[in-house]
Amino acid sequence: MPKESRKVYADAASTTGVSDAVLKAMQPFFQTEYGNPSSAHTLGQQAKAAVSQAREMIAAQLRCSEDELYFTSGGTESDCWAIIGSALATTKRHIIVSIIEHPAVLNCCKMLEQFGYRLSYAGVNADGQISVEDIEKNICDDTFLVIAMMANNETGVIQPIDEISAVSHKYGVSLFSDCVQAIGSVSINLSLQKIDLLSISGHKICGPKGTGLLYVNERCKIAPIIYGGGQERGLRSGTENVAGIVGLAVAIQQAVCDLDKNTVRSLRAVLHDCISKIPYTTINGDCSPTLPGIISACFDYIEGSDLVRYLNEYGIFASSSSACSTNSGRPSHVLLAMGIPYSRARGALRLSINGNNTLQDIKYICKVLPLAVQRLRSQNPEYIRLFR
Numbered sequence: 374m375p376k377e378s379r380k381v382y383a384d385a386a387s388t389t390g391v392s393d394a395v396l397k398a399m400q401p402f403f404q405t406e407y408g409n410p411s412s413a414h415t416l417g418q419q420a421k422a423a424v425s426q427a428r429e430m431i432a433a434q435l436r437c438s439e440d441e442l443y444f445t446s447g448g449t450e451s452d453c454w455a456i457i458g459s460a461l462a463t464t465k466r467h468i469i470v471s472i473i474e475h476p477a478v479l480n481c482c483k484m485l486e487q488f489g490y491r492l493s494y495a496g497v498n499a500d501g502q503i504s505v506e507d508i509e510k511n512i513c514d515d516t517f518l519v520i521a522m523m524a525n526n527e528t529g530v531i532q533p534i535d536e537i538s539a540v541s542h543k544y545g546v547s548l549f550s551d552c553v554q555a556i557g558s559v560s561i562n563l564s565l566q567k568i569d570l571l572s573i574s575g576h577k578i579c580g581p582k583g584t585g586l587l588y589v590n591e592r593c594k595i596a597p598i599i600y601g602g603g604q605e606r607g608l609r610s611g612t613e614n615v616a617g618i619v620g621l622a623v624a625i626q627q628a629v630c631d632l633d634k635n636t637v638r639s640l641r642a643v644l645h646d647c648i649s650k651i652p653y654t655t656i657n658g659d660c661s662p663t664l665p666g667i668i669s670a671c672f673d674y675i676e677g678s679d680l681v682r683y684l685n686e687y688g689i690f691a692s693s694s695s696a697c698s699t700n701s702g703r704p705s706h707v708l709l710a711m712g713i714p715y716s717r718a719r720g721a722l723r724l725s726i727n728g729n730n731t732l733q734d735i736k737y738i739c740k741v742l743p744l745a746v747q748r749l750r751s752q753n754p755e756y757i758r759l760f761r
């Protein structure tokens with residue numbers, strides 16, 4: 374097939390470009406309104422007001438109090454702070470964590486294990502949904518935290534967070550939910566939902582990289598992990614990233630205002646239709662509710678990394694699983710946890726789209742992908758032996 378000059382970005386779960394509105398809102402804070410919010414003079418106080426306004430905007434979207442929001446440097450910091458900060462604020466030593474969490478969560482928990490904390494893992498079913506039973510059966514007097522993401526970054530599977538919340542709170546255990554992929558696609562109302570800690574990242578929703586948020590419910594105790602000048606009510610020191618915080622607030626507002634994501638959902642349906650027609654292919658988590666923009670599939674007899682490279686040559690940017698685990702060379706821990714055999718999980722591809730993608734983009738993927746799969750399979754000796 375002749376290569377085209379077309380470029381299709383289908384990796385929105387890895388990162389996104391900032392929207393025009395986000396860029397416009399951030400711009401003044403780089404060169405004109407560059408004050409430090411801790412300074413007493415006018416320029417500083419203007420920056421402080423911008424941070425307060427951003428906090429108010431986000432609190433209104435998430436239906437929580439402004440005092441429950443803390444700005445961070447991104448999803449990874451928010452995740453690590455939620456876990457370590459909770460551990461430092463209690464004498465209890467047991468955490469229950471779902472097996473499909475992002476490495477920011479899993480590796481942070483493993484670090485605590487080295488310091489004597491005990492971990493129990495909650496598994497998932499074949500459709501990628503966290504087992505609520507696993508959580509309940511592992512809760513004990515020493516458990517201080519249940520960790521369950523709101524939607525998975527590799528499969529897009531939306532998790533039964535309200536059920537998980539009910540079980541955790543039945544035993545008086547706090548719930549931390551990584552909401553990095555879910556925000557803007559799953560409805561969040563913190564005045565109704567009982568979630569104690571929740572993490573958000575800016576760059577997945579057309580906000581700036583290096584920005585994030587941790588929501589800490591007023592009932593919940595958390596210790597700081599970053600010490601310094603006492604910013605963020607003494608819990609997260611460091612001069613505020615004013616431009617980033619302003620951009621994050623606009624990104625969250627835009628993402629939440631377009632919660633239905635109907636256009637993205639209909640584009641995903643086109644991809645789904647195309648992929649389901651490719652033989653020896655499994656769509657991961659296909660029986661579960663999924664985010665509108667993520668579709669994950671395993672193509673037998675090929676390596677996901679080869680497929681990603683092939684698509685790249687045709688200007689299609691995608692991932693084999695998550696951007697963070699792509700370089701490990703190992704199949705995704707999420708797919709293995711779903712019981713997908715190792716050999717099949719090696720053939721994983723994640724396409725993730727957002728409102729910037731067009732039907733033309735999707736049609737182009739649907740033209741290239743089946744041919745790419747066919748071409749790569751035709752080079753696989755096992756496939757040749759079985760099917761030629």
Ligand code: PLP
Pocket residue numbers: 386387446447448449450452475477522525526551553554574575576583584585695697
């Ligand atoms: N949690 C999830 C579910 C993610 O998908 C990611 C990023 O891929 C992160 C956390 C980390 O966020 P950040 O890149 O802002 O550190």
